[in-house]
Amino acid sequence: MRTYLDLLRVPSAARLLGGTLFGRLPNGMGALAVLLTVRADGAGYGLAGVLSAVYGLATAAGQPVLGRWMDRRGQTGVLIGSAVVSAAAYGVFAVVGVYPLPVAVVVVLIAGFTTPPLEAGLRALWPSVLTQERVQAAYALDAAAQEILFTVGPLIVVLVTQVASAQAAVWLTGLIGVAGTLVVATSAPSRRWRGEAHTPHWAGALRAPGLRVVLLAFTLAGTALGVLSVAAVAYADREGSDALAGVFLASMSFGGLLGGLAHGVVAWRSAPVARLSWFLLGLTVCYLPLVAVPGPWLMMPLAVLSGLFLAPAIACSFTMIDELAPQGTVTEAFAWLVAAIGAGSALGMAVAGWAGEVGGARGAFLAAGVGAGLGLLVFLVGRGRVISNVIHFEGITDPELSRNGTSAA
Known part of the structure; x- marks a missing residue:
């Protein structure tokens, strides 16, 4: 601390x-x-x-x-x-x-x-x-x-x-x-x-290919947030106690708080792109036990576990976006991340409603793991673009593309 x-x-x-x-x-x-x-x-x-x-x-x-x-x-x-x-x-x-x-x-x-x-x-x-x-x-x-x-x-x-x-x-x-x-x-x-002074471009921050990969990955991973909001209600209905929905979401937030604070005090030697791969994997793996929908005394510790990797993944993405954003577009780039997670969450709520009707609380929780897994897959496939962060169009050189020079991702 x-x-x-x-x-x-x-x-x-x-x-x-x-x-x-x-x-x-x-x-x-x-x-x-x-x-x-x-x-x-x-x-x-x-x-x-x-x-x-x-x-x-x-x-x-x-x-x-x-x-x-x-x-x-x-x-x-x-x-x-x-x-x-x-x-x-x-x-x-x-x-x-x-x-x-x-x-x-x-x-x-x-x-x-x-x-x-x-x-x-x-x-x-x-x-x-x-x-x-x-x-x-x-x-x-x-x-x-x-x-x-x-x-x-x-x-x-x-x-x-x-x-x-x-x-x-x-x-x-x-x-x-x-x-x-x-x-x-x-x-x-x-x-x-x-x-920072820069030449305006119609695509703004989105002209960075590495940034687009990160945004797509977090849109998919962000679906889990919307899914879990609905899944928590479905679980509470299953257990016959409306209060459990709030307890579940609070437990998950507590896990995120713990994970985020722990991430910030570690002197990381690995590059952000490598850490994010592991954090997204951890996020996916920790969502999967929720599918078992056990009783409240076991479900709440699992909820804490499911939140552990979310804040570290988001914090890691901040570092990467700071490096990947084209010169003069850093605020817009961060805003796109907020938008990506928000849009993913809205999509997740719709998906969870359908999954909940088909498979009940178990189906809704499964949708969260699938969303996080798809985000991980997209990131792994596009990892090369994140590392290079090269944009090919006339009149722009690589050092101009990142507000901090060449990406250190």
Whole structure:
């Protein structure tokens, strides 16, 4: 833990990490707040699920767009502007509700699409705040801490809904986003930060072939996150206790926290590309015992085990993306990773619904292992492209392609 305490003593580090985590709580609150508001207005679960999915996909789509804008214009204006617009859309949805439906769809789209890209922005800031050795620990701490967000966020929504109303939870979601964004965007490192000078290209960060491999791998591996959200509910139904779904997801998050913190204190000698291969393998292997769907006393330790390799895999991907991103596109590249995991999670929820109907909880958990395994397969097949990270088009030389020069992956 000394590594992390030293990191947080660096000027602005604690403010940036704390503000980002607080400002990203809406990522774990928004979809559920939308769903509960739709249900509170008397609509069915079908419409509630559709609007929640619209919100999630809009959030994933907006991150790379806003990330590219930040690379070109700096962080402060983009972060504050997007947070205010998103909060305003949340407010309209809280007042209007689900009817008229076209208005609800539009404001949910806006609320999701304009979610401030705090996650990508923080990762772009770390190299300007910390030494290279501490950047790796920061990535690990960031990946570990975000496991808490997706446990605490839904709990806040449920608590506010019970104490006040679902509409109040929607209002709070927007306000938290603005508050956390202001903490980050008004800091000196964020105000000073500018993307590196570069020649704009229509494909942006996606013109790096190694980056595309990583993104596809994490889209597939990310399906497991959506699958497990649904599988946890199916397991709770099977065991006759609704509370087990929350306990399972909390146990999995705890495993991710442990794995992420452990990853950050190890002085790794192997290259990130080699580590990521092993982490994705560990992720796949640790999901498979869940298929046995044992009783709660054994299932919860298995849930902790299933989360151990997720945060290390994500932290490792941060390092690789930092190396693979073409010059001047680092924020956009990180935002694409956020989008890839988010899109994969949304796809996973749909797959889990089908798998759950066909094979029950056992089928849903199996889908998580298959998703992680496909991500591993894609990464292994494309590993050569990740290592070389060569883009062949006229007028660009290899050193220009990476913000840190030739990829060290």
